[in-house]
Amino acid sequence: MRIFVTGATGFIGSAVVAELLGAGHQVLGLARSDSAADALARAGAEAHRGELVDLDSLAAGARACDGVAHLAFIHDFSKYQENGDIDRRAVTTMADALEGSGKPFVITSGTALIAPGRTVTEDDAATSDNPSVVRAPSEEVTLAAADRGVRSSVVRLSPSVHGPGDYAFVPALIDIARRTGVAAYVGEGTNRWSAVHRLDAARLFRLALEKAAPGTRLHGVAEEGIAVCAIAEAIGEGLGVPVRSITEDEAAAQFDWLAHFVVIDAPASSAITRETVGWQPQENGLLKDMRESGYFS
Numbered sequence: 001m002r003i004f005v006t007g008a009t010g011f012i013g014s015a016v017v018a019e020l021l022g023a024g025h026q027v028l029g030l031a032r033s034d035s036a037a038d039a040l041a042r043a044g045a046e047a048h049r050g051e052l053v054d055l056d057s058l059a060a061g062a063r064a065c066d067g068v069a070h071l072a073f074i075h076d077f078s079k080y081q082e083n084g085d086i087d088r089r090a091v092t093t094m095a096d097a098l099e100g101s102g103k104p105f106v107i108t109s110g111t112a113l114i115a116p117g118r119t120v121t122e123d124d125a126a127t128s129d130n131p132s133v134v135r136a137p138s139e140e141v142t143l144a145a146a147d148r149g150v151r152s153s154v155v156r157l158s159p160s161v162h163g164p165g166d167y168a169f170v171p172a173l174i175d176i177a178r179r180t181g182v183a184a185y186v187g188e189g190t191n192r193w194s195a196v197h198r199l200d201a202a203r204l205f206r207l208a209l210e211k212a213a214p215g216t217r218l219h220g221v222a223e224e225g226i227a228v229c230a231i232a233e234a235i236g237e238g239l240g241v242p243v244r245s246i247t248e249d250e251a252a253a254q255f256d257w258l259a260h261f262v263v264i265d266a267p268a269s270s271a272i273t274r275e276t277v278g279w280q281p282q283e284n285g286l287l288k289d290m291r292e293s294g295y296f297s
């Protein structure tokens with residue numbers, strides 16, 4: 001298949017491009033700059049010039065291909081809601097462009113905020129009445145497209161997608177520990193984050209494109225729940241700094257913008273995903289990856 005990939009130059013998207021090419025597919029990657037187009041050419045993909053807010057560019061990319069994997073997202077957390085709206089418009093445009101085609105359309109979402117405090121499964125819907133799940137409207141549009149002749153699916157990723165080049169929450173925690181000299185967690189630190197390696201996540205996007213049934217939710221979750229205190233201990237060991245429990249009142253000063261996130265209990269299951277598309281994570285788990293993938297260099 002020839003697949004239109006948005007976010008094709010990103011941390012996970014570039015792994016999806018490599019995974020698709022390695023499996024014999026062709027890739028048309030969305031590129032918003034010359035450097036992105038060059039990176040795609042070096043990876044063996046074609047570039048399609050466009051932007052998430054340029055809806056015509058998205059529709060044209062989707063129509064030109066046999067399927068779409070949508071991974072681009074604007075990661076400016078100060079405009080999180082606005083960026084969720086941009087995502088919904090982009091997803092709506094691409095779903096409309098694929099209407100009646102039977103082509104696969106795979107979008108990206110997250111497991112973390114759907115039902116904090118219990119294990120989220122693929123059967124848990126993300127609904128627009130939960131404002132903290134900014135991609136719930138995108139999930140709804142995508143799943144509804146299954147009734148309009150699109151083989152649509154949602155890949156929800158763990159809050160930690162790890163591997164060399166990780167720039168997200170775990171490196172942010174490492175930076176904070178390096179700056180403050182303490183690897184901290186809040187209270188007992190038994191709240192959990194799920195995790196997946198970026199290469200395993202990439203395999204899941206390929207499987208979703210190849211065989212997900214219309215209207216399915218899939219979970220990119222290799223490890224259901226790692227206690228945040230265990231992540232802090234790995235950071236303490238990696239940096240050679242003390243590990244300490246702090247109170248919720250101290251969390252804002254220690255963690256700044258991550259303070260709300262560091263206390264979330266967000267375990268998630270991928271049992272249905274493994275069963276339905278035959279996904280089997282193969283890479284290192286988060287704690288081993290932190291020790292072996294240059295997180296502290």
Ligand SMILES: NC(=O)c1ccc[n+]([C@@H]2O[C@H](COP(=O)([O-])OP(=O)(O)OC[C@H]3O[C@@H](n4cnc5c(N)ncnc54)[C@H](OP(=O)(O)O)[C@@H]3O)[C@@H](O)[C@H]2O)c1
Pocket residue numbers: 006007008009010011012013014030031032033036050051052053071072073074075108109110157158159160161162168169
């Ligand atoms: N990394 C994680 O731990 C994690 C966890 C859960 C969910 N996710 C989700 O997984 C997806 C991929 O994440 P990632 O880590 O690969 O992200 P990333 O490394 O930040 O890459 C973002 C991608 O989106 C593109 N992009 C950003 N703004 C755009 C715009 N206005 N128009 C067109 N393209 C734009 C970027 O293009 P440029 O190269 O031009 O900047 C890049 O290709 C995202 O939806 C993300 O929210 C990630």
